[in-house]
Amino acid sequence: MSSFKANIQKLGRAMLLPVAAMPLAGLIMRLSADDMLNIPVIGAAGNAVFGNLDILFAIGVTIGFAKTKDKGIPALTGFLAIATLKKGLEIMNPAVSMGIFGGIISGLVAAWTYNRFKNQKLPMVFSYFAGEKFPLTMVMILQTITAVVFGFIWPIIQTGIDSFAKLLVDMGAFGVGIFMFLNRLLIPFGLHHVLNTYVYYDLGSYTSPSGEVFRGEMTRFINGDPQAGLFLSGFFVVMMFGIPAICLAIYRAAFKENKEMVKGIMGSGAATSFIANITEPVEFSFMFISPMLYVVHAFFAGLAGFVCYLFNIRIGFTFGACIVDYLINFRIATNAILILPIGLVFFALYYFTFYYLIKKRNIPTLGREVATEFGTETIEEEEKELTLASKNYEYMAKKLLDAFGGAGNIADAYSCNTRLRVEVLDSSVVNEQRIKQLGVSGIIKPTEKNYQVIVGLEVTYIMAEFDKLIENQG
Known part of the structure; x- marks a missing residue:
């Protein structure tokens, strides 16, 4: 179980590698659109990212699990793994499209292959292909087998995944609310990336006017799907209004002598969430001090997704659910203006709830804790x-x-x-x-x-x- 948890943590981390390329890709795709700068050659760079997510995830997962400091050969192994799988599936079953799951599976196979065969010795005549180069050969053999297996079983798995997606979509506002609640709740375990990956990059399908097929809420929205964005709009309420409200509540509840210190830290946290979509410094400042407060936060996040769905707010992001993406994507969003009044209501809800609970239950949030002395060895x-x-x-x-x-x-x-x-x-x-x-x-x-x-x-x-x-x- 301990090993399983550690590997899940690594998988979440590995998925962040390809995600790092997406914010800029999404921004330039939006800026190069017909209704903005109308420069297609710039948008091509963004399409290069979102059109090859399976490859990016394969390389990212391989790098994340490969046991070596030099990641060059593992990265090449990951590329060969996904390339072999895709070509094999074209022969086995042209209708099969594994998307990012194909990339993740390829990355896992590539990493295992590299770790298992990186020190392989061969007869002298074949010595050039031994050592770190040998996984490049083995991964093509293994992925050919993988392609044969998944050519038969993936349609069944895909049916199950589609059923899960349909369940979330059919649940309407409740489905969105459950997703956002779990998104926040899984942050302490570092597993929210695993959940996000499916919703962001594989939920739903959209065929653009040019005939390209895009999957995932984030990818579909950026590429013009008018139905995308329902699962993402609630995040703008949380990041732009909810987190800043928590910061204000913690500041107001701090002891008088600590307010100046708390003001700087919480002010920075609020600005970081509003501008850059980074919330963990604020959330981790109270989640272990008071799990109750964190569950309240997760519940309010789910409620924000629920409400945004009811008002048919459809807006997506690539940089993050912050003011940057809100302004850039406003013109192609649906009912995005409603984020502002709803956000103000949630600001008040977050602020008064957190302030009341902190004061009423005497929760030792930042500025209210008992001072911790440094050890005697600290000069x-x-x-x-x-x-x-x-x-x-x-x-x-x-x-x-x-x-x-x-x-x-x-x-x-x-x-x-x-x-x-x-x-x-x-x-x-x-x-x-x-x-x-x-x-x-x-x-x-x-x-x-x-x-x-x-x-x-x-x-x-x-x-x-x-x-x-x-x-x-x-």
Whole structure:
């Protein structure tokens, strides 16, 4: 079970790699449209991304699971895996289209093939094809078999997936509400990406005037499907109004002597959500302190999706459900103006509910907690540097690595949008209290040897320094 959880975490992380290419692709596709700049050659770059999602996911998943620092050969293995599968399916059953699921399966097969055969020895005459090159041969053989198998069984699986999608769609507002509720609820476990992937990139089908077929709420909306966007519109209410309201409630509920500090942190959190669609720094500031508050938040998110569906609001995003996508996609959306009054209502709902619960139940949110003393080993000069606010990312990375037991205790380390994810060899030497002293938003331990440190947008810079330290000490 522990291994299963760890692999699910890796799968969620691997899916973020191809997603990184989508915000800009979506923006340029929208800006190059006929009703805006009308420059098709710019839009072609966006189509290159959204027209090859299966390939991107195959490469991303392979890189995520390949056990090596140099990801070049694994990436090529992932490409060969999806290319072989697609060509094989064309022969087996031309009607089969596995979409991103084909990419994910290909990535998993490619990663397993690479990890299993990367050190393969061959007779001297074939030595050129041995070692890291051997998986390139093996993956084509394995994926040919995969194509034969899925040529027979995928129509059955696809029927099941379509039934699930139809169930969500047939449930109408309730289906959208359930999706958004689960989307928020799964964030603490890092599994929301798995759920999002299906809805964003595989739910529903749309054939454009040019004859191209697009799947997924996000992809269909960007490519002009007037029916897409119902599953996405509620996120604008949450990101642009709900999260800022939570920030205001936490600030107002803070003790007087802490208000200035909380104002800066929560103000930044509200702006980040409104402008960049990044919510985890705010959500992790209270989800473990008060799971009740977080369930309320998830319920309100589901309610936002429910209400937006009832008002037939259809608007999508690629950069995120923030002011950027709202303004750019406003002209092709349906009833997008209603996001504003609905958002104001939810702002009030979020604010008064959170403020009341924090005060009534004396929840120790930011600015209300009992001060935690640094350990006796922390000297005064160190305390000045020992926070994210210092922007000394090299120092932060060094202290994090020390708290995890040094480079020799790191089995794997990577980052996503806001989290530093670390797998250790021996969890008994990890100093969790020391990590908390570094000014991070929180720590999640999904399995015995896996940690997720909630850092925020600065995680990219800390991860870069973290990698350097591991490489130098390794």
